[in-house]
Amino acid sequence: MVRAEPPEPEPDDLPRLLLWRLRSNPLRRRADAAQGWIAVGLAAGVLAAVPVVTVLAGKAAHRHYEERARHQAATRHAVPAVLLRDAPRHPEPGSDEAAKALYTVQVRFTDPRGHLRTGRADVPPSLPAGSTVPVWLDAGGEPTGPPLTPEQVRNHSLGCALVAALSVPLGGAAVYRVAGRRIERRNLAGWDTAWARTAPGWTISP
Known part of the structure; x- marks a missing residue:
């Protein structure tokens, strides 16, 4: 038996598939649009924040380890x-x-x-x-x-910058997950309220 496979999406369809929550259609709810815009906003924020956070964290770490190296050189x-x-x-x-x-x-x-x-x-x-x-x-x-060497100072600074850069998208993903859960709970509460209004009309009296 040959099973029909769904057609592969065309490259031009991928953006629409990724942003399906933002597409206008009769079944789209306000919550879907809100979640879609939250995703777009977080993605834009992450892309803008990563280079800034990386540079700031790298500079702060470099100052910290340079000061530690100077202190070690003076006291050891x-x-x-x-x-x-x-x-x-x-x-x-x-x-x-x-x-x-x-x-x-x-x-x-x-x-x-x-x-x-x-x-x-x-x-x-x-x-x-x-x-x-x-x-x-x-x-x-x-x-x-021994006191920290310039190479160790540079490596420690790069490590801190990398950790800071990775923390930004992880933080964005965590925020999106929390927002998604809250929206989902709100949807479920709305469905419960709607069903409480609709249920009596579907109940058959004995």
Whole structure:
């Protein structure tokens, strides 16, 4: 048995299909038109807001991370530390992964007050015990990470801008969903009211 398939819509029909709520027809309700215009307004608002929000968020994030990098550079400093044990060997020596790998080992260093202390530091693989590596300390002499680099500042800023850009259409979709649900509840309430007026005429008295 051959089943007839509906014809594929022509390219010129797609805009009308997408905006069917705005087309004039006897079955269109005010709620349909309102929901259609809400969709059009939100789409226009999202398209206009995305570049603005992206730029503003990116600039604000860049200022924030630049200030953090300056603060870290002013309050952190590196001191030499000695490995207390051999760093683990990488399973693939000489590979690109090995060149980027770091292993956490115990080290000994002297804090700004002159006290000999031990801590943990991330070091390249295969370093033997007794090797000297730099360890970053904060203002209180506690081990910490190095200050943010310009590349890290740029990457963090781009990440914040991307998140802000994605949040705009997600917010628009959430608003449209909430509006759609409210319109649907209003339609259902209207149908209940209309049926309450119509039902008596359809009821057959015994």
